[in-house]
Amino acid sequence: xxxxxxxxxxxxxxxxxxxxxxxxxxxxxxxxxxxxxxxxxxxxxxxxxxxxxxxxxxxxxxxxxxxxxxxxxxxxxxxxxxxxxxxxxxxxxxxxxxxxxxxxxxxxxxxxxxxxxxxxxxxxxxxxxxxxxxxxxxxxxxxxxxxxxxxxxxxxxxxxxxxxxxxxxxxxxxxxxxxxxxxxxxxxxxxxxxxxxxxxxxxxxxxxxxxxxxxxxxxxxxxxxxxxxxxxxxxxxxxxxxxxxxxxxxxxxxxxxxxxxxxxxxxxxxxxxxxxxxxxxxxxxxxxxxxxxxxxxxxxxxxxxxxxxxxxxxxxxxxxxxxxxxxxxxxxxxxxxxxxxxxxxxxxxxxxxxxxxxxxxxxxxxxxxxxxxxxxxxxxxxxxxxxxxxxxxxxxxxxxxxxxxxxxxxxxxxxxxx
RNA sequence: GGCCCCAUGGUCAAGCGGUUAAGACACCGCCCUUUCACGGCGGUAACCCGGGUUCGAGUCCCGGUGGGGUCACCA
Numbered sequence: 001x002x003x004x005x006x007x008x009x010x011x012x013x014x015x016x017x018x019x020x021x022x023x024x025x026x027x028x029x030x031x032x033x034x035x036x037x038x039x040x041x042x043x044x045x046x047x048x049x050x051x052x053x054x055x056x057x058x059x060x061x062x063x064x065x066x067x068x069x070x071x072x073x074x075x076x077x078x079x080x081x082x083x084x085x086x087x088x089x090x091x092x093x094x095x096x097x098x099x100x101x102x103x104x105x106x107x108x109x110x111x112x113x114x115x116x117x118x119x120x121x122x123x124x125x126x127x128x129x130x131x132x133x134x135x136x137x138x139x140x141x142x143x144x145x146x147x148x149x150x151x152x153x154x155x156x157x158x159x160x161x162x163x164x165x166x167x168x169x170x171x172x173x174x175x176x177x178x179x180x181x182x183x184x185x186x187x188x189x190x191x192x193x194x195x196x197x198x199x200x201x202x203x204x205x206x207x208x209x210x211x212x213x214x215x216x217x218x219x220x221x222x223x224x225x226x227x228x229x230x231x232x233x234x235x236x237x238x239x240x241x242x243x244x245x246x247x248x249x250x251x252x253x254x255x256x257x258x259x260x261x262x263x264x265x266x267x268x269x270x271x272x273x274x275x276x277x278x279x280x281x282x283x284x285x286x287x288x289x290x291x292x293x294x295x296x297x298x299x300x301x302x303x304x305x306x307x308x309x310x311x312x313x314x315x316x317x318x319x320x321x322x323x324x325x326x327x328x329x330x331x332x333x334x335x336x337x338x339x340x341x342x343x344x345x346x347x348x349x350x351x352x353x354x355x356x357x358x359x360x361x362x363x364x365x366x367x368x369x370x371x372x373x374x375x376x377x378x379x380x381x382x383x384x385x386x387x388x389x390x391x392x393x394x395x396x397x398x399x400x401x402x403x404x405x406x407x408x409x410x411x412x413x414x415x416x417x418x
Numbered sequence: 419g420g421c422c423c424c425a426u427g428g429u430c431a432a433g434c435g436g437u438u439a440a441g442a443c444a445c446c447g448c449c450c451u452u453u454c455a456c457g458g459c460g461g462u463a464a465c466c467c468g469g470g471u472u473c474g475a476g477u478c479c480c481g482g483u484g485g486g487g488u489c490a491c492c493a
Contacts, residue, residue, distance in 0.1 A: 189490090284430095
């Protein structure tokens with residue numbers, strides 16, 4: 001059997017999102033479960049949304065989470081590098097490739113030049129809405145002859161290239177978690193494939209790249225389901241073998257809406273700063289939308305890889321539950337290597353001005369004992385500050401029975417006498 | 419609004435024609451503990467509605483309803 005190849009393909013428009021992390025995770029788990037490859041590709045075809053440093057950030061977050069990939073974009077010594085046979089892995093560096101395939105489509109009559117201005121398009125859509133119609137491209141440039149189009153281009157007119165969809169054709173595809181999906185071309189627009197700035201849209205780039213990079217399984221959020229027929233159609237006209245599609249259920253907030261920046265706490269970085277362990281976040285996230293056959297809930301990455309399958313991915317969107325995340329994270333904290341945990345705790349204690357470098361050097365073992373003592377009562381590492389505070393600055397005397405009663409444990413006297 | 423997807427306790431979820439409908443989080447009791455936490459024991463709580471199919475539907479089909487997604491030169 002052919003090796004499976006999967007990819008995570010975020011766009012560098014900000015930080016890695018919790019939903020994005022789960023998508024990356026499921027891709028990774030499936031790839032590793034099948035001893036296949038996992039690739040990181042950067043989809044930066046929208047120049048207006050590009051955020052400086054976003055690529056480095058994305059990679060940093062994936063690395064922190066323990067999601068490793070075999071090919072694609074990496075950061076080495078602070079610089080972005082690419083590794084693999086199918087590069088470049090940054091779409092803005094593949095413009096000539098897309099151009100070639102766009103030309104092929106035009107030649108075959110499966111795409112056409114369109115000169116409609118943004119203003120005209122807006123106006124058309126506005127009028128359609130008023131009439132109660134579905135906003136859709138009216139096809140003005142569809143019938144333009146190639147010669148005429150080329151002449152207008154020669155005259156310096158701006159243009160885009162649109163996909164020429166056949167009328168009233170059912171496009172079918174199979175989704176591993178949703179089964180058979182049929183959508184009629186009547187309900188889809190003649191999608192823009194090449195923008196006027198010469199960059200491809202997602203719809204063209206994703207198909208070309210996934211094919212060229214040998215991607216076997218496309219695993220992404222279900223918001224892509226409605227545009228999948230466009231992609232499927234492109235595979236058909238190019239005569240390429242179609243990948244297997246897997247559309248994942250959405251991760252929702254307590255309002256049952258897609259997680260968004262407005263509600264806060266959606267970037268992986270936020271959770272890292274709050275002191276969640278990567279193992280805890282990953283473990284919990286795996287459980288939103290998937291469950292193992294044995295219903296075990298505390299799982300390491302290796303166990304997740306071993307047990308993961310798309311057959312057990314649910315169709316329903318799941319709410320991101322902070323309480324349960326805390327519970328999962330607590331388990332990982334308790335079982336964590338004490339030295340690693342101490343290392344993670346130190347920055348929080350430092351920031352709270354409870355300890356300094358000198359203190360760390362002189363009393364590392366004391367700090368370790370402290371961490372050991374309080375680790376059972378915290379659900380994220382940042383909470384250690386509150387729990388540890390009482391041991392500092394002579395807030396409590398070893399004789400103070402009443403104060404001690406708050407936290408008396410086997411190590412308490414040891415800590416206080418230090 | 420058109421199209422698409424979805425529907426088991428408050429939440430995550432087992433279930434894939436016959437079960438007293440698991441388990442976990444949260445919540446509420448009790449126990450343990452000089453307190454808290456951890457741990458242990460127990461409890462409250464669910465198959466959206468209506469039609470079919472079937473000897474028998476949470477499970478299959480159809481229709482409603484509800485929720486979500488999508489209708490860009492954004493991904």
